Every structure is written in C-alpha cells, then in structure tokens.
Amino acid sequence: MRKVSCAVIASYISTFTQIRSSDNDDNTQKKYPVYRQSEISKHVDKDLGYWVTYRGGVYDITKFVVNHPGGQDKILLAKGKDIEPFWKVYQQHYNSKLPLQLLAEMRIGSVHPDDIIKSTTIDSNDPYSSDPESSPVLIYHSKKPINAEPPRNLLLDSWITPNDLWFIRNHHPAPVNIDKNNYNISIDIPINGNVNTKSLGLSDIKNNFEKKSIVSSIQCGGNRRVEMNKHGVTAGSPWEVGAISTAKWSGAKLSDVLKSLGITIDNARALGYNHVQFFAIEGVEISIPIKKALDPDGDVLLAYEMNDSDIPVVHGFPLRLVVPGHVGIRNLKWVNRIVLSHEEAHGTWQRGMAYKGLPPSAKSLDGIDVEIIPSLQEQPVQSVVTTPLPGAVWSAGEYQTIKGYAYSGGGRGIVRVDVSIDGGKSWKTAKLLEGSNQPIDRAWAWTFWECDFDIPADSPLIGQLVQITCKAIDSSYNVQPDSVEGVWNLRGINNNAWHRVNVIVHPEQPDDNEF
Secondary structure, eight states, X not given: OOOOBHHHHXXXXXXXXXXXXXXXXXXXXXXXXXEOHXXXXXXXXXXXXXXXXXXXXXXXXXXXXXXXXXXXXXXXXXXXXXXXXXXXXXXXXXXXXXHHHHHHTTEEEEEOHHHHHHTTOOOTXXXXXXXXXXXXXXXXXXXXXXXXXXXXXXXGGOSSOOGGGOOEEOSSOOOOXXXXXXXXXXXXXXXXXXXXXXXXXXXXXXXHSXXXXXXXXXXXXXXXHHHXXXXXXXXXXXXXXXXXXXXXXXXXXXXXXXXXXXXXXXXXXXXXOOEEEEEETTSOEEXXXXXXXXXXXXXXXXXXXXXXXXXXXXXXXXXXXXXXXXXXXXXXXXXXXXXXXXXXXXXXXXXXXXXXXXXXXXXXXXXXXXXXXXXXXXXOOEEEEEESOTTOEEETTEEEEEEEEEEOGGGOOEEXXXXXXXXXXXXXXXXXXXXXXXXXXXXXXXXXXXXXXXXXXXXXXXXXXXXEEEEEEETTOOBOOSOSTTTOOTTOOOOOSOEEEEEEEEOOOOOSSBO
C-alpha cells in the first residue's frame, strides 16, 4: 500500500512560508485585469485553467487543486463560480487566516462591476423575483421555478442535510411575506352532507399539541431521471442522484390534530373518509390515504421546524406537511387547508400523469386512462454510489472505498447493500453506517454505506474501465432491478435500477517522498 506522501505537506509549508516572508503587499492596491463573468465561466478545465471568484476578485487555482486538503473533487465544484458559498458549507475555511492568504497569492484579476451589480438586480414584473436566494452550491435544473440538487460528492457529508444543501423542487413562485403570527389552516370535515370547517392558527398548532420530532428523508419521484433519459425521452427535470435530502422535522402529529376534532382511525372509514386532501397557498393540491394520516406510528407531521429552526421559506415556511416514507410531492409545502374526503385530491399532482407509474411500453398517453392508475405514494428500494465520481481514476496497489446511500419507502429499513466492481458478476456486502440503527419498520431516513476493495498492484483491472454497481435490499426483501430499461417510463419516475459508476484503474505510481 502507498503511504502518505510528504509532497502535499511540503507544498503547504512552502507556500505558507513564502507568504509569511513576503513584503506583505496589499493585493487590494494592485491594479488587476477586469474579467466578465462569461469569460470566468469558461475556465473549468486544465487546458484553460480553473478559475474562481471571491468577493470581486478572480483567482487561478489550477496549480493548487491537486493539493487541496479536501480533495480535488470538492474544490472543483466551485470552478468558474464564486467560491464563497462553498466555504460557507465548510466553515473551517474561516477558522484561520491561511485559506485567505493562500487564495490571495492566486489572484489574477477582478470581476467586472456590471456582473456584480447584475446579480443583485430584481425585476419587479417577474413573479419569481421574490423567490428566496438559494445556495449557488446547488446544481440548478431550472430557476423559475427552482429545481436544484446538491452535488453528489456532498451528499454524505452529513446524515442530516444542512438546510442550504437541501434539494429544492418547487412548482410555482415561493409564497413570501407570510406573517406566521396570523397564519391559519382550515380543516373541512364533511358529515351527513354538511361541511364542518375548523380553523387553527399556527400558534394553536404549536401550543395545543405535543411537539413531536422525526428524522425523515424526502426524495423526489424523479430522482435519477437523467439515467432514464439515455433510454428514451421523459418528462421532467433531469435529476441526477441528489434529489433526496434528510432533516429533523418538528411539529404536531396530524393524527393528534384530527383526533382533537373527533376523527380517529376507528371512526374515519365509517364516516366515509378514505383520503385526506391537502392544499397549499401557491396552488398545489395532493392527498394521502386516511390510514397513513391517522396512524400514530405513521408519524405524519404538520411541521413548523426544520433542523431545530423555523422552516426556510423555500422549504415550506411557516407550515408544511411531512409524510415520512412517501414520495416528495406528498410532503406538501405551505399547507393552509385540509379536507377529509372519500376521494383523492384532483389536479395534476394527484390524478394527472405526473406521479403515475406508466409501463415501459407506453411511449405516449394515447389510449391510457391515467386517472385509474394508482398515484405514487411509497417509493421502491433505492441505492446510489456517491464516491467515487464517474470517470474517477483509481491507482492499483491501494484500497479503494466506495460510498453511497440507500433508502426505501414506507419506512422499510435497509438490511443489506451489495456492491460489485465487475458490473454485477460478483458481489461484496457493504458496511451499513449512519441510519442503520433506525427501527426496521419505521426507518424514515436514508442509510449510509461503504465498501472497501483491494486493488493489487498487479491487478488484471489495470488499464480497464471498471463498472461499480450497487443494489440495496429492504426489510421486506425487495431488491433493486438490474436495468433501467425495465423500469423506464414516460414520466421518468421511480428509477431504482442498479446504480452504475465507471472508473479507470491505472498502474501504481511510484512515490519518492514517503514517510
């Protein structure tokens, strides 16, 4: 096995020494070339160099990338962009002066003032102009409405996802200027042909019901859609593997709220209630089965906190529905009305094709009665490789660690993840990490895993394209299918085929600077 090289350490010591021994030139007094953002955005490869910006400065980090302590893949997330949002994710950059000192040595120019001003200009005629600012760290598939996901190599940094790194799936402009002190939610209870409407303020929900907390992952139905698009056109954003995030949610149990109004799991069906419909301020309407809503162990929340703080506006402030184990759309943001009903909600997100599991043979909706197809609620078992990244280079003579996440809907815990480096011909069982200690039947959150492979110096894989494959098995012993072709559908949802990542194996590189 290769030992830790002192070359990296020497590089930092050398650079730091040069800085400390310099004449302490004030870089802010120098006159630098001015670059437009359009030019900066082109510098994202070795040929043109890797450029980043920071508070109006332009920096060429090409030579520094290889020695970045957090790895090349992390720092290259900022290539062609502002590096500060990434530093805010990794706060250690602010714990000493060294990062800024190192960056100062790499300055090559300044950002054109018009590009800085442009980023703060608001169009009052644009309905999306008031959308809250979201982290530029995210990968944006659209900004009107916001559809964005974190880069895959940041997903496993924390089992509970920081708010700024949460994926965002909006359908309309986010409601803003909401006064939580005057926020009310209405609950319609039809009885014998009459509708009894109750109104609860947010303060009532906070003060009159026990505060409950759960940790739950929310996954968009279109997660991994981009893989389906390689086999046929689908409808929707080309999500990669990051349309899933996890938070600690706090609020009142829906079952407690409905029980206070006389609705229990024992009398609901007798009263003709099969579904609970939910309506949001911005127009989305969905429903969930009455059994899920009223089951105390179903843990459905009217949530007002996310990770121990008020829910951010973009994620549903001041009140959202959290339906653990169910597809993202059922976790409705900005909920302000509840209706007990004998039928599902109407509209695109419940009865339309958006969340219906169409067969691979359906290339159009001709002749298909979409309404009779069951709406997506619980999602199938899923797993993803997050490390290494596609196209990564492995060196022979080293242990290689493969990492990823696994998840299954309905609270079904993950019992095993199998990993292969020969395209699925042989398998090795991964070690389950964070999330593996959840109750097997109430595992609302994802499970992290990792698996080590020894690549000998004389490995026959040298010079080969190696296909890493993973598959998860949940507590009902559901297992992921092997091919995208078998699960492809026109809407591009529920892609839970084996996840595959290709890497290249190179010969072991000699290192003359070993400890």
